[in-house]
Amino acid sequence: MNTILDFLNGGLTHAGWLGKLIYFFVVTQLTIFAVTLYLHRSQTHRGVDFHPVLAHWFRFWSWMSTGMITKEWVAIHRKHHAKCETDEDPHSPKFFGINTVLWKGVDLYRVASTDTTAIEKYGLGTPNDWIERHVYSRSAYAGPTLMFVTNILLFGIWGVAISALQMIWIPFWAAGVVNGIGHWWGYRNFETADMATNLTPWGFFIGGEELHNNHHAFPSSAKFALRRFEFDIGWAAIRLFEMLGLAKVLRVAPSLDVRPNVQLPDAETLKALLSHKFEVMTDYFRGVIAPTLREEATNAGNGIAAIPRRLRRALGNGGRWLDNASRERMAALVEHRPTLRTVCDFRARLATVLERNSGGAEAMLHSLTEWCREAEATGIHALAEFSARLRGYALSPARA
Ligand SMILES: [Zn+2]
Ligand SMILES: [Zn+2]
Known part of the structure; x- marks a missing residue:
């Protein structure tokens, strides 16, 4: 028992x-x-x-x-x-x-x-x-x-x-x-x-x-x-x-790869951009917006720290998550900085190109080509450099 x-x-x-x-x-x-x-x-x-x-x-x-x-x-x-x-x-x-x-x-x-x-x-x-x-x-x-x-x-x-x-x-x-x-x-x-x-x-x-x-x-x-x-x-x-x-x-899953010296965006570019939209936009923030901000802040003589971090970040997504007051502050920040305004406009345009699924692949490719051409014509170094990289985006298998 x-x-x-x-x-x-x-x-x-x-x-x-x-x-x-x-x-x-x-x-x-x-x-x-x-x-x-x-x-x-x-x-x-x-x-x-x-x-x-x-x-x-x-x-x-x-x-x-x-x-x-x-x-x-x-x-x-x-x-x-x-x-x-x-x-x-x-x-x-x-x-x-x-x-x-x-x-x-x-x-x-x-x-x-x-x-x-x-x-x-x-x-x-x-x-x-x-x-x-x-x-x-x-x-x-x-x-x-x-x-x-x-x-x-x-x-x-x-x-x-x-x-x-x-x-x-x-x-x-x-x-x-x-x-x-x-x-x-x-x-x-x-x-x-x-x-x-x-x-x-x-x-x-x-x-x-x-x-x-x-x-x-x-x-x-x-x-x-x-x-x-x-x-x-x-x-x-x-x-x-x-x-x-x-x-x-x-x-x-294939990762985002960059082919060197691609003159015009092609079907491969588009495929890569669409599957890695999020990463592309992050690249844009790091490679274009952030350096522009730093440069403008240096030129103005008051360093990057003068702009609140939250606002800087928000520029990467067009202020999507900000409340109205902060969004106004962001608009004011961009207003008096023409280069920054240009790169922010190009960010928004790129996002639109990638989000508009209706026109089909050909229309998308056309808008993308236009985007690259105009981006490179702005004379903004970081933007032109990003555009050249973007043309070469491709999918590559991370491993066999
Ligand atoms: Zn499953
Ligand atoms: Zn599921």
């Missing part, structure tokens, strides 16, 4: 609170990695291939800790990319409302998984070996049951609570937060046709899935962090597996 009570109280480990907490975070993080690395980046988008042993471990672990079937997960997610923000999107906050996607993401997933036609159509190429047919797909519930038994063995009665938390935790973060908030709130690097957002620049907690706007811009890229200040822990793991010979990266 005592032995049984003793077992129920602490299982085989008799771990304290800290031990249980560490265990919980380790197992849930392993699940997050299995989802982002295996189900998402490898199986769904084919951005990376894992060594069969590691791939199988991920498959086993996602079965054991969530009971999700690879084919279903892949199909539902591919359909999300294919039908993003339409009424056929399995989990668009635009259609279902943010609360439904955030809190009831699992229900949406379950409904989507009953659509066998879509599962067959979008789930092509997923594992269909003996163990998949006889164990993982056939007895999806056996996985979480095995997890439950393991938890009880390790922690006694506490294993029940740990299992319950596990079953809430993963769906909430993976389905609710990524699919919900990741299409609803955050910042955007890329003007993708959907509403995908990056939640935080540091994808640390949800395996890098935080960078959901980047992911929608380059779905088959194994790497989600695309700006210098961004971090993707999933990519760090892939690099580690690669070093150990356990992973092969198949695709990485």
Whole structure:
């Protein structure tokens, strides 16, 4: 009797609170990695291939800790990319409302998984070996049951609570937060046709899935962090597996490259500018606006510090986030500085060229060529230099 009570109280480990907490975070993080690395980046988008042993471990672990079937997960997610923000999107906050996607993401997933036609159509190429047919797909519930038994063995009665938390935790973060908030709130690097957002620049907690706007811009890229200040822990793991010979990266998003001596902007320039709009505008601020500001401040004899930092920054986006009073101050600042005014006007014009999607590629290219020609005719050195660089912008794969 005592032995049984003793077992129920602490299982085989008799771990304290800290031990249980560490265990919980380790197992849930392993699940997050299995989802982002295996189900998402490898199986769904084919951005990376894992060594069969590691791939199988991920498959086993996602079965054991969530009971999700690879084919279903892949199909539902591919359909999300294919039908993003339409009424056929399995989990668009635009259609279902943010609360439904955030809190009831699992229900949406379950409904989507009953659509066998879509599962067959979008789930092509997923594992269909003996163990998949006889164990993982056939007895999806056996996985979480095995997890439950393991938890009880390790922690006694506490294993029940740990299992319950596990079953809430993963769906909430993976389905609710990524699919919900990741299409609803955050910042955007890329003007993708959907509403995908990056939640935080540091994808640390949800395996890098935080960078959901980047992911929608380059779905088959194994790497989600695309700006210098961004971090993707999933990519760090892939690099580690690669070093150990356990992973092969198949695709990485192209980065912005500059071809020397390109006389006129071409289709390649346009493609690069459109996919890296945000970076182009940042380049413009650093390469044109900031040096102009410094030069004008020096000429006026009162240094750059005389202009508040917030106003200086705002010049980079046309004062988009300023309140009215500050915007007026910004206008006054520009008013008496003709060179600064010119470079700010050119910034606004460039932004318009890149945002106007209606005229098609040819019209856009035409406006861009005009922009370059006029920019170089201003006689403003920094502007002309930027224009020459811009003509040569191209996409280059960050790695093979
Ligand atoms: Zn999405
Ligand atoms: Zn995806």
